[in-house]
Amino acid sequence: MTAAAVEYRLGPVADLPVGEGRLYTVDGVGVAVFRLRDGSLRAVSAVCPHAGGPIADGLADAEVVICPLHQHVFELATGCSRTGQAPLRVYPVRDDGGELVIGVEQ
Amino acid sequence: MTKVVVVGNGMAGARTVEEILARGDGFAITMFGEEPYGNYNRILLSNVLSGAEEEDGIFLNSLGWYAENGIDLRAGVRVTRIDTFAKVVHADDGSVTAYDKLVIATGSTPFVPPVKGMHHPRRGFHQGVFAFRTLDDTRAMVRYARDHERAVVIGGGLLGLEAARGLQTHGVEVTLVHAAGHLMNAQLDAQGGGILRRSVERLGITVRLPARTTEILGRDRVEGVRFADGNSVACDMVVVAAGIRPNVALAQASGLPVERGIVVDDQLRVQDEPDVYAVGECVQHRGATYGLVAPLWEQAKVLADHLTGRDPKAAYHGSRTATKLKVAGVDVAAMGIVAPERDDDEFVVFAEPKRGVYKSVVIRDDRIVGATLLGDVHKVGFLMQAFDRGLPLPQERVRLLFDLGGPSEEVAAAELDDSAQVCNCNGVTKGAIAATVHGGVKTLGGVMDATRAGKGCGSCKTLVSQIVEWAAGGAVEEDPSAGWYVPGVPLSKPELMAAIRERGLRSVSSVFDALAGGREDAKSKMGLVSLLRMMWGDEYVDERDARFINDRVHANIQKDGTFSVVPQMKGGCTTPQQLRRIADVAERYALPLVKVTGGQRIDLLGVRKEDLPKVWAELDMPSGYAYGKSFRTVKTCVGADFCRFGLGDSTALGIAIESRFQGLESPGKLKLAVTGCPRNCAEAYVKDLGVVAVEGGRWEIYVGGAAGAHVRKGDLLATVDSPAEVLALTGRFIQYYRESANWLERTYAWVPRVGIEHLRAVLVEDSEGLCAGLDARVQAAVDAYRDPWKEGAEPATPGQFRESLPLTVVGNGARATGPVPAVGSAVAGEST
Numbered sequence: 058m059t060a061a062a063v064e065y066r067l068g069p070v071a072d073l074p075v076g077e078g079r080l081y082t083v084d085g086v087g088v089a090v091f092r093l094r095d096g097s098l099r100a101v102s103a104v105c106p107h108a109g110g111p112i113a114d115g116l117a118d119a120e121v122v123i124c125p126l127h128q129h130v131f132e133l134a135t136g137c138s139r140t141g142q143a144p145l146r147v148y149p150v151r152d153d154g155g156e157l158v159i160g161v162e163q
Numbered sequence: 164m165t166k167v168v169v170v171g172n173g174m175a176g177a178r179t180v181e182e183i184l185a186r187g188d189g190f191a192i193t194m195f196g197e198e199p200y201g202n203y204n205r206i207l208l209s210n211v212l213s214g215a216e217e218e219d220g221i222f223l224n225s226l227g228w229y230a231e232n233g234i235d236l237r238a239g240v241r242v243t244r245i246d247t248f249a250k251v252v253h254a255d256d257g258s259v260t261a262y263d264k265l266v267i268a269t270g271s272t273p274f275v276p277p278v279k280g281m282h283h284p285r286r287g288f289h290q291g292v293f294a295f296r297t298l299d300d301t302r303a304m305v306r307y308a309r310d311h312e313r314a315v316v317i318g319g320g321l322l323g324l325e326a327a328r329g330l331q332t333h334g335v336e337v338t339l340v341h342a343a344g345h346l347m348n349a350q351l352d353a354q355g356g357g358i359l360r361r362s363v364e365r366l367g368i369t370v371r372l373p374a375r376t377t378e379i380l381g382r383d384r385v386e387g388v389r390f391a392d393g394n395s396v397a398c399d400m401v402v403v404a405a406g407i408r409p410n411v412a413l414a415q416a417s418g419l420p421v422e423r424g425i426v427v428d429d430q431l432r433v434q435d436e437p438d439v440y441a442v443g444e445c446v447q448h449r450g451a452t453y454g455l456v457a458p459l460w461e462q463a464k465v466l467a468d469h470l471t472g473r474d475p476k477a478a479y480h481g482s483r484t485a486t487k488l489k490v491a492g493v494d495v496a497a498m499g500i501v502a503p504e505r506d507d508d509e510f511v512v513f514a515e516p517k518r519g520v521y522k523s524v525v526i527r528d529d530r531i532v533g534a535t536l537l538g539d540v541h542k543v544g545f546l547m548q549a550f551d552r553g554l555p556l557p558q559e560r561v562r563l564l565f566d567l568g569g570p571s572e573e574v575a576a577a578e579l580d581d582s583a584q585v586c587n588c589n590g591v592t593k594g595a596i597a598a599t600v601h602g603g604v605k606t607l608g609g610v611m612d613a614t615r616a617g618k619g620c621g622s623c624k625t626l627v628s629q630i631v632e633w634a635a636g637g638a639v640e641e642d643p644s645a646g647w648y649v650p651g652v653p654l655s656k657p658e659l660m661a662a663i664r665e666r667g668l669r670s671v672s673s674v675f676d677a678l679a680g681g682r683e684d685a686k687s688k689m690g691l692v693s694l695l696r697m698m699w700g701d702e703y704v705d706e707r708d709a710r711f712i713n714d715r716v717h718a719n720i721q722k723d724g725t726f727s728v729v730p731q732m733k734g735g736c737t738t739p740q741q742l743r744r745i746a747d748v749a750e751r752y753a754l755p756l757v758k759v760t761g762g763q764r765i766d767l768l769g770v771r772k773e774d775l776p777k778v779w780a781e782l783d784m785p786s787g788y789a790y791g792k793s794f795r796t797v798k799t800c801v802g803a804d805f806c807r808f809g810l811g812d813s814t815a816l817g818i819a820i821e822s823r824f825q826g827l828e829s830p831g832k833l834k835l836a837v838t839g840c841p842r843n844c845a846e847a848y849v850k851d852l853g854v855v856a857v858e859g860g861r862w863e864i865y866v867g868g869a870a871g872a873h874v875r876k877g878d879l880l881a882t883v884d885s886p887a888e889v890l891a892l893t894g895r896f897i898q899y900y901r902e903s904a905n906w907l908e909r910t911y912a913w914v915p916r917v918g919i920e921h922l923r924a925v926l927v928e929d930s931e932g933l934c935a936g937l938d939a940r941v942q943a944a945v946d947a948y949r950d951p952w953k954e955g956a957e958p959a960t961p962g963q964f965r966e967s968l969p970l971t972v973v974g975n976g977a978r979a980t981g982p983v984p985a986v987g988s989a990v991a992g993e994s995t
């Protein structure tokens with residue numbers, strides 16, 4: 058089974074400050090993309106399943122992001138919550154010659 | 164099969180059988196019960212009388228239960244004689260039943276004082292006169308009360324009070340008469356009894372005391388009662404609730420040893436009878452008889468252990484009982500002795516008759532030997548356990564009667580219902596906390612992380628930790644991180660500061676690299692930012708990703724992802740020009756709410772992230788820091804310039820303090836106030852630092868006050884002669900707090916932790932020679948201050964003010980759904 062995915066270009070990686078997240082709208086949905094301190098990229102759904110908090114505004118480290126509203130913790134690689142919430146959706150994301158490219162499975 | 168015969172199918176008899184069944188089979192059980200029912204909960208008859216409970220609801224074991232367990236139930240059959248030689252019992256249905264072991268559980272009978280006219284010559288009780296012991300009694304009372312108007316209840320004890328209240332619900336006018344000088348005299352002293360009387364009267368029950376009933380008036384129907392003093396009360400029915408007596412008629416008739424009750428030993432064996440036992444209210448054990456269920460639960464266990472051979476050494480040593488009154492609106496709990504009996508007994512009493520509250524405790528040799536609670540019984544759990552088990556008592560005895568300040572007592576945890584909400588901020592129940600512990604999380608921090616209990620206002624943290632302890636059954640693991648400044652770096656604050664200084668670590672990532680094995684930890688970042696900024700001032704290397712969102716955009720995030728903007732308004736003073744600008748901005752950006760805050764300034768709420776720089780620019784006012792763990796505000800009152808009581812210029816001093824220390828980061832928020840006289844209109848006594856002008860041009864400085872989730876009056880640090888001294892001491896205090904308090908530790912926790920004497924010594928008397936250094940470092944921090952709202956003009960990072968939620972909803976209605984602020988407009992790429 059091959060999962061069909063559509064890729065989108067989101068602009069320069071340089072627009073994403075190191076260690077922080079930003080919101081991108083991909084195919085009509087919000088995605089929070091993070092550029093970790095080791096340079097790797099992560100992309101998860103932008104809205105906290107707890108009460109709609111802005112995930113892109115959260116504090117992140119190499120493993121998790123903390124929602125700024127009520128401090129629920131989510132793993133960036135899997136989207137799973139470490140504090141008992143529903144998971145975030147995870148998107149494949151990569152750096153393509155200085156450009157952010159994200160995949161959305163159809 | 165051992166043949167066990169039980170005489171009496173009441174609470175003790177049935178419980179003993181349940182306990183026997185729970186310990187194994189091999190027993191052929193026959194039960195005799197004079198009442199024609201299965202077993203029911205006698206306690207709840209009060210509720211049946213008052214209509215609070217249906218009859219069906221009080222049955223403990225159905226007839227089916229007896230059949231399933233192979234019990235031969237002889238309901239409605241009275242045992243008339245026991246033949247201990249032949250080992251058989253004779254019953255009134257003519258049957259003769261053999262036993263190997265016999266259990267007598269005949270309970271009590273109501274005590275009916277010898278009163279003229281109580282008994283009808285032929286029919287036993289006079290029609291219209293009732294006792295209150297059985298389901299049949301209760302039914303008869305209800306039936307009679309429905310079409311009669313006035314009742315007299317004889318007996319002002321537990322049972323009488325419950326009967327009186329129950330009858331009232333049937334529309335009967337009730338007079339309660341009691342022979343003693345005050346109500347519940349077995350459990351209360353005269354003062355408590357007096358308070359109880361008023362509470363009972365408030366329910367509409369007439370109380371007559373002391374009144375000894377001598378005659379029931381009326382031949383065919385009851386017409387009234389007469390008292391020893393010759394007075395009488397008219398009524399249509401009489402309920403006798405004058406006490407109980409162990410039901411020993413059968414035992415006596417069968418030649419068993421009976422004093423007040425059937426005499427038993429520690430195995431509940433009837434004296435000199437190897438195969439006959441007795442249990443429940445009918446027994447006399449070590450001289451004591453009981454009239455409550457708790458002791459008989461204990462007795463039933465011991466008896467079953469013994470009879471089944473499960474624990475041959477099981478022994479009953481007597482019970483310490485507590486009485487609770489089940490009358491809605493009148494709470495009474497009592498245990499042990501009523502008043503001090505020896506010279507050195509301690510007696511702690513609190514009485515508030517107006518509210519119907521009375522509490523007392525009798526202490527002997529550091530143990531509770533008696534306690535009474537009236538009107539407010541929420542401490543009964545602890546008192547009961549302390550009484551029962553001889554727990555150690557708090558030195559401050561008043562804590563036995565009241566929860567002072569902190570959340571409830573240590574044992575609250577065990578008592579709480581699983582469904583009880585412990586953390587009101589995050590809606591976490593005791594059950595959820597316990598489940599997390601049982602699921603394997605054994606540290607307080609771990610449980611708080613997993614459930615978020617205690618992570619709201621924090622006022623429930625003590626209780627949460629007690630529940631964790633309780634649920635872990637003592638196997639709580641010490642949070643290794645409990646002493647660390649932040650969870651991700653294994654060092655206490657002094658160790659961490661030393662390491663940072665020694666290695667010259669100026670950024671958050673360098674701390675992780677050098678001191679945490681290169682492991683970043685999101686939860687630790689905010690605390691490290693605060694510490695490093697405090698330590699390095701200008702030399703601090705800022706990494707924006709280490710900041711919490713509020714500090715990235717200098718505003719407080721709201722529930723919908725918008726922000727609030729609170730401009731500085733020193734000392735709560737503003738000008739027409741400022742107000743005009745605020746009004747303009749609010750209109751231009753269609754802000755949903757403009758609000759005067761509790762901190763004496765104006766909050767603009769619902770500002771979109773992308774509008775923040777423009778809002779600041781147009782306001783042209785400095786940041787009020789309403790979003791940071793930092794110096795916040797100085798509240799002031801109008802003070803000497805306008806107020807007729809003003810003793811000092813509190814407004815000017817407040818403004819001076821705020822101008823000097825604005826924006827300084829600190830372990831927790833710093834909220835200050837300066838008030839012009841001890842009337843305290845600016846609430847200075849309950850601030851992190853509060854200044855009060857006093858007579859003679861002097862100023863008092865209070866520290867460690869709080870009036871948030873926690874309420875605490877500050878401690879007096881010093882009284883000084885001039886505003887300049889206030890400023891100097893304030894700076895020293897702030898700097899010492901910055902350097903030594905734990906992350907997020909507010910002054911209301913820190914000041915009591917280090918002690919006000921210590922603070923006075925260090926900060927006022929300079930006992931450790933720290934003052935010059937503190938003064939210099941706070942001066943450096945003040946000098947390094949820069950208004951963060953100037954940052955707006957040139958964003959510090961790309962997209963610093965870009966929205967982070969796909970659409971912004973403010974207030975009640977949807978505002979501006981677009982433009983959706985996505986920089987990289989999506990370009991369809993190749994599919995894979």
Ligand code: SRM
Binds near residue numbers: 619729758798872
């Ligand atoms: C706006 C204001 C309420 C108002 O409408 O008046 C307010 C609003 C908030 N308070 Fe407050 N507090 C406000 C005055 C107070 C006061 C009264 C005062 O400052 O004189 C107190 C009691 C004093 C104190 O701080 O102890 C107060 C005690 C708290 C607490 C409890 C702190 C504690 O340890 O006891 C919190 C929670 C916290 O800090 O963790 C809190 C937290 C909050 C937060 C920041 C919640 C949050 O984290 O988002 C609220 C932000 C609302 C928003 O979206 O802007 N707020 N809050 C007041 C702003 C004052 C100002 O001008 O700066």
Ligand SMILES: Cc1cc2nc3c(=O)[nH]c(=O)nc-3n(C[C@H](O)[C@H](O)[C@H](O)COP(=O)(O)OP(=O)(O)OC[C@H]3O[C@@H](n4cnc5c(N)ncnc54)[C@H](O)[C@@H]3O)c2cc1C
Binds near residue numbers: 296453
């Ligand atoms: C209205 C009311 C409210 C109460 N409220 C409380 C309360 O709030 N808290 C509390 O702790 N206690 C309360 N009590 C007391 C509690 O109900 C008793 O402590 C408990 O029922 C005693 O149990 P027992 O088995 O010893 O006696 P009982 O429950 O009285 O059982 C004895 C049984 O033996 C039967 N019997 C007697 N003789 C014979 C015989 N010869 N042959 C066959 N059967 C016989 C009787 O019919 C009876 O059913 C209350 C009692 C009443 C009446």
Ligand code: SF4
């Ligand atoms: S403003 Fe303060 S008191 Fe009001 S809801 Fe928010 S935190 Fe609670």
Ligand code: FES
Binds near residue numbers: 110124126127
């Ligand atoms: S909305 Fe994200 S934690 Fe509550």
